[in-house]
Amino acid sequence: MSINISNDKNIPTDAEACYETVASQEEIYLEETEEELRAILIFDDPSPxxxxxxxxxxxxxxxxxxxxxxxxxxxxxxxxxxxxxxxxxxxxxxxxxxxxxxxxxxxxxxxxxxx
Structure with a gap:
């Protein structure tokens, strides 16, 4: 596979798919972490x-x-x-x-x- 730096259209699409997969995994991780933190805040913080x-x-x-x-x-x-x-x-x-x-x-x- 060759990459022509002067032309973005020659970048292989499998690399783009890889970036999309990583971004998707990061987003899922962030959402799960946010849910865990929200649960901690809700259940560990007693109501006044x-x-x-x-x-x-x-x-x-x-x-x-x-x-x-x-x-x-x-x-x-x-x-x-x-x-x-x-x-x-x-x-x-x-x-x-x-x-x-x-x-x-x-x-x-x-x-x-x-x-």
């Missing part, structure tokens, strides 16, 4: 008691644990957006920082970075 929910709703701005939890959720969401689906291009770091800044400001947790 009604008292904890009420306290969180009443005291969300003053409780550093809740703020840290929101930061953790935002960081996880940003990470997921960055890595995303294998077919999606990753977001730039600036775009993620801007999204996080807007989300924090919307929740009233953002710190003023204007000097």
């Amino acid at each position: 008691s009604p008292r904890e929910v009420e306290k969180a709703m009443c005291d969300a701005n003053n409780d550093p644990r809740i703020a840290a939890g929101l930061d953790e959720q935002l960081n996880h969401a940003a990470e997921e957006l960055i890595t995303g689906d294998s077919d999606d291009p990753p977001l730039s770091e600036d775009a993620v920082v801007e999204m996080l800044r807007m989300a924090l400001n919307a929740r009233g947790l953002g710190h003023s970075s204007d000097a």
Whole structure:
């Protein structure tokens, strides 16, 4: 088999099929891993008691644990957006920082970075 670098049409199709197979296997692996992690989060994270929910709703701005939890959720969401689906291009770091800044400001947790 010869490959003519100047013409993409001469690349053997079996290599393309191999790449497609690998990509498919990677996608299946990522989906299975995501399902496993979701199951861990669902079953290992006990639901908050009604008292904890009420306290969180009443005291969300003053409780550093809740703020840290929101930061953790935002960081996880940003990470997921960055890595995303294998077919999606990753977001730039600036775009993620801007999204996080807007989300924090919307929740009233953002710190003023204007000097």
